[in-house]
Amino acid sequence: MGTSFESGGQGVQSVVTNGAIGLISQYTLDNGLRLVTAPAATGQVAAVNLWYGVGSRHEVPGRTGFAHLFEHLMFQGSGGVAKGEHFDAIERLGGEINASTSTDRTNYFETVPEHALDLALWLEADRLATLREGMTQEVLDNQRDVVKNERRQRYDNVPYGTAFERILRLGYPEGHPYHHPTIGSMQDLDDADLDYVLSFHKKHYGPDNLVLTVVSNLDPDDVHERVKRYFGAIPARETVAEAPNAALEGLIGGPVRDTVVEQVPAPAVFMGYRVPAYGEREFDVMHLVSAILGYGQGSRLYQRLVVERGMANDDGGSAADVLPFRYTPSLMLVTMIAREGVSGDELETAIREEIAGLADGVTEDELDRARAILERDHLQTLSNPSGLADTIGSCTQLFDDPELASTWPQRWAAISTDDIVACAKRLLAEENLLVVRFDPQETGEGTVEPEPADA
Amino acid sequence: MSILQSRPELGPPQPYTFPKPRHLSVGGGNVIAIDVPGQQYAAVRLVQPTAGAANEPLDRMGVASLTGEVLEDGVHGNSSLAPALEQHGAEWVCRVTWDSFITGVDAPVTRISDAVALFAEAVRAPALRPEDIVRRREQLVERFWLDASVASTLAMRAVGGQLFTGRYGTPLNGGPVQLREVTPEDVAEFHARSMADVAGTLVVVGDLSDVDLEALGTAVFGDAAPAPAAQVTPPEPAAGELPRTVVLDRPGSVQSALILAHRAPSRPEIDLPKADGMSDVLGGMFTSRLNMELRERLGYTYGVGCRFDLRRDSGVFLISTQVEAATTAHSVTRMFAEIDRLRADGPTEGELEAVRESNTVGLPVTYSTARSLASALVETVVHDLPEDHVDRLRAGFERLTADDLTQAARNLLRPSESVVIVAGDAARVEEPLRETGVGPVTVRDPDSLWS
Numbered sequence: 001m002g003t004s005f006e007s008g009g010q011g012v013q014s015v016v017t018n019g020a021i022g023l024i025s026q027y028t029l030d031n032g033l034r035l036v037t038a039p040a041a042t043g044q045v046a047a048v049n050l051w052y053g054v055g056s057r058h059e060v061p062g063r064t065g066f067a068h069l070f071e072h073l074m075f076q077g078s079g080g081v082a083k084g085e086h087f088d089a090i091e092r093l094g095g096e097i098n099a100s101t102s103t104d105r106t107n108y109f110e111t112v113p114e115h116a117l118d119l120a121l122w123l124e125a126d127r128l129a130t131l132r133e134g135m136t137q138e139v140l141d142n143q144r145d146v147v148k149n150e151r152r153q154r155y156d157n158v159p160y161g162t163a164f165e166r167i168l169r170l171g172y173p174e175g176h177p178y179h180h181p182t183i184g185s186m187q188d189l190d191d192a193d194l195d196y197v198l199s200f201h202k203k204h205y206g207p208d209n210l211v212l213t214v215v216s217n218l219d220p221d222d223v224h225e226r227v228k229r230y231f232g233a234i235p236a237r238e239t240v241a242e243a244p245n246a247a248l249e250g251l252i253g254g255p256v257r258d259t260v261v262e263q264v265p266a267p268a269v270f271m272g273y274r275v276p277a278y279g280e281r282e283f284d285v286m287h288l289v290s291a292i293l294g295y296g297q298g299s300r301l302y303q304r305l306v307v308e309r310g311m312a313n314d315d316g317g318s319a320a321d322v323l324p325f326r327y328t329p330s331l332m333l334v335t336m337i338a339r340e341g342v343s344g345d346e347l348e349t350a351i352r353e354e355i356a357g358l359a360d361g362v363t364e365d366e367l368d369r370a371r372a373i374l375e376r377d378h379l380q381t382l383s384n385p386s387g388l389a390d391t392i393g394s395c396t397q398l399f400d401d402p403e404l405a406s407t408w409p410q411r412w413a414a415i416s417t418d419d420i421v422a423c424a425k426r427l428l429a430e431e432n433l434l435v436v437r438f439d440p441q442e443t444g445e446g447t448v449e450p451e452p453a454d455a
Numbered sequence: 456m457s458i459l460q461s462r463p464e465l466g467p468p469q470p471y472t473f474p475k476p477r478h479l480s481v482g483g484g485n486v487i488a489i490d491v492p493g494q495q496y497a498a499v500r501l502v503q504p505t506a507g508a509a510n511e512p513l514d515r516m517g518v519a520s521l522t523g524e525v526l527e528d529g530v531h532g533n534s535s536l537a538p539a540l541e542q543h544g545a546e547w548v549c550r551v552t553w554d555s556f557i558t559g560v561d562a563p564v565t566r567i568s569d570a571v572a573l574f575a576e577a578v579r580a581p582a583l584r585p586e587d588i589v590r591r592r593e594q595l596v597e598r599f600w601l602d603a604s605v606a607s608t609l610a611m612r613a614v615g616g617q618l619f620t621g622r623y624g625t626p627l628n629g630g631p632v633q634l635r636e637v638t639p640e641d642v643a644e645f646h647a648r649s650m651a652d653v654a655g656t657l658v659v660v661g662d663l664s665d666v667d668l669e670a671l672g673t674a675v676f677g678d679a680a681p682a683p684a685a686q687v688t689p690p691e692p693a694a695g696e697l698p699r700t701v702v703l704d705r706p707g708s709v710q711s712a713l714i715l716a717h718r719a720p721s722r723p724e725i726d727l728p729k730a731d732g733m734s735d736v737l738g739g740m741f742t743s744r745l746n747m748e749l750r751e752r753l754g755y756t757y758g759v760g761c762r763f764d765l766r767r768d769s770g771v772f773l774i775s776t777q778v779e780a781a782t783t784a785h786s787v788t789r790m791f792a793e794i795d796r797l798r799a800d801g802p803t804e805g806e807l808e809a810v811r812e813s814n815t816v817g818l819p820v821t822y823s824t825a826r827s828l829a830s831a832l833v834e835t836v837v838h839d840l841p842e843d844h845v846d847r848l849r850a851g852f853e854r855l856t857a858d859d860l861t862q863a864a865r866n867l868l869r870p871s872e873s874v875v876i877v878a879g880d881a882a883r884v885e886e887p888l889r890e891t892g893v894g895p896v897t898v899r900d901p902d903s904l905w906s
Contacts, residue, residue, distance in 0.1 A: 044819035087741045094817010118463040145754025233458040265604040298538030314594040376544040383496035384824040
């Protein structure tokens, strides 16, 4: 039950089309619930995926981490389900079950044997309609402790673990809903109270805020009937919750930087550039830019800094990516860790040279490779029932268009090397740059980090 | 009137049978395939069962893992393989285990011939340029320390050395010091002896309606010879008093990574449904006893689990978690208490039912992807299992009794032979751990573990 920034929904491979795409069915219940169905590539399973339109962007200062803490509480019992019973019921079916929270949504999912679809739907409907009846101070206290340990495990007890929250602090101004990470702060988690939990559920959890996707080989109309049976009588929210204003104009106003000297094994460079929101055409352009620059072993950063110059740690070709923020400008991130004997300054300079080089032009081959690798990832995601359900849920919740799951690659096909260079010139500029740098505690300025490799 | 329906009564699950694989003998190798109509993204795997890390000589520990990395440099060197595969929408797969060397590609079925052709030459005739090998080796050595700076990885890598002497005493990818000694010539020799001319078994899963399996086999096997039988030499245990506690000092750690480990029977020796069923009750599921206690009742951790790590010649049982530093000693106490309780009283009826159901009813979910079907076939090849292995396992779980699980707990859980490994802040956890009384407590500097 983690926090994540993945959003799926990047499009289907042009090399081949998945048999499922094109057979999507859509329904809207009277209470506003949007249901999407698609067939599974293997039989006897039902993948159930819920995208609620609530995430950490709805949090206000002093209440950070709440959407995610709440996600945990959704497993702690409701009107007809005891604490732990949801997990127990799905695990007994040998099913897969989990949830995750990001800035833009909260996602719950389970894949079960086909005969158990009704049980999965019933469990989801029960916590949507009656979570407030199952909530107690005791479970709140317990899950608060669990989430604090999740924060320790993912952020506080790992080297560079605070990089992401530092990046967000530099990328989004104080008070902006994307200024803080989804995991939230320890203080705010401590301050979470039961009344607020109850009001959060009332405010954000209604069928009108839900996209429910079912991938199975059942007749779509049959699935529709079942969903109506379990969810149909749950009333929509009385008022639609407003998200805090996330509008943001222009560039970052950089370069801005945060330099951290602490116990880390090697210097690390994290760079960010503000780019258009997920769904905008220029997001797609920058997605391709990031792949040309730093995704895959054919990317520039891998070829130049890992293979040729031996300056950066071998990350297998995962140095650059774009965060898919839907409701505010996104961030393109570049991350590399220095090799033994390479200083943070040297690595940072080398990365910036490679980024600057994009403005001098990219080749058709580079662009083709970037398209191919993004399409490959997408096709892999669609090739299993739970990934297909998640992608459809994403396209429907964020763009109100499940068919985007199949048409997205056409957006990449239409982008030219000229588009790439124009966007790189304008957006990968110093004025739009943030840098978070980690340097090991023991080293002085400009000296070589003594690695413990021979100890 | 309630807005909700009452809890649905489920009918019986549809009976599930693992898909019957197709077998082909091509040249010196075997092809095993499962046709999944509609699955447009195929999984292809080559199993070379004698090239695993367990057979590495002690002066070349890590040579298999390093070779696995170097294969990514392809036939032209310089990391050329991945970009070539990407053009076909394909992705390279390589997994070196103690018992086997597995390579492969995931690819759209429409491009499977092109992707497999690239794959075959990369496995059979890689460039193996010395400069690429040295670069990959130095990267692996540095990566070792980066990874070990994460508490859970550090603790996990220390398990082998606490339980075994010989090859298993050093992590699978070789210790950082030993790996430095592996030369480009060693890699070339390993590849020539264990991979270049060893045919192995090719696993193919996906929509095979337009796939020529014989041609794929020919492309991958060429005139390579049949794989020899794997050698089995059970390892000796490590010296030292048992039980005992080892603290890997990580000053300032706000959490402790905790592992409780002991030796277990080997894969061929163990009765898998009984062992895994028992492990599920203790810590294999979200609703298992350890998770319910340490996470859902005490709130000490984000999660805890346990499992068997089984090899041809040996096995390990381990519980692993990360807990808030202040709760370290109490977490250890609770782990032992849950082990003792399961050994004494066995499972409840509800737990037995959950284990039976979750390992039988859910098989369509487990095998809903090409990758998971391919993994099941790979396992049958590596451990020489019958092709209906999954169905036999299912039957084994269906037959389980409470007494089976109780006996498994008594025979397979060995608290008095355990080593507790703690990657955490010694200044905070050492004294409380002494008070828990799990044998002698020693504090080690992590940097000294692999020198």
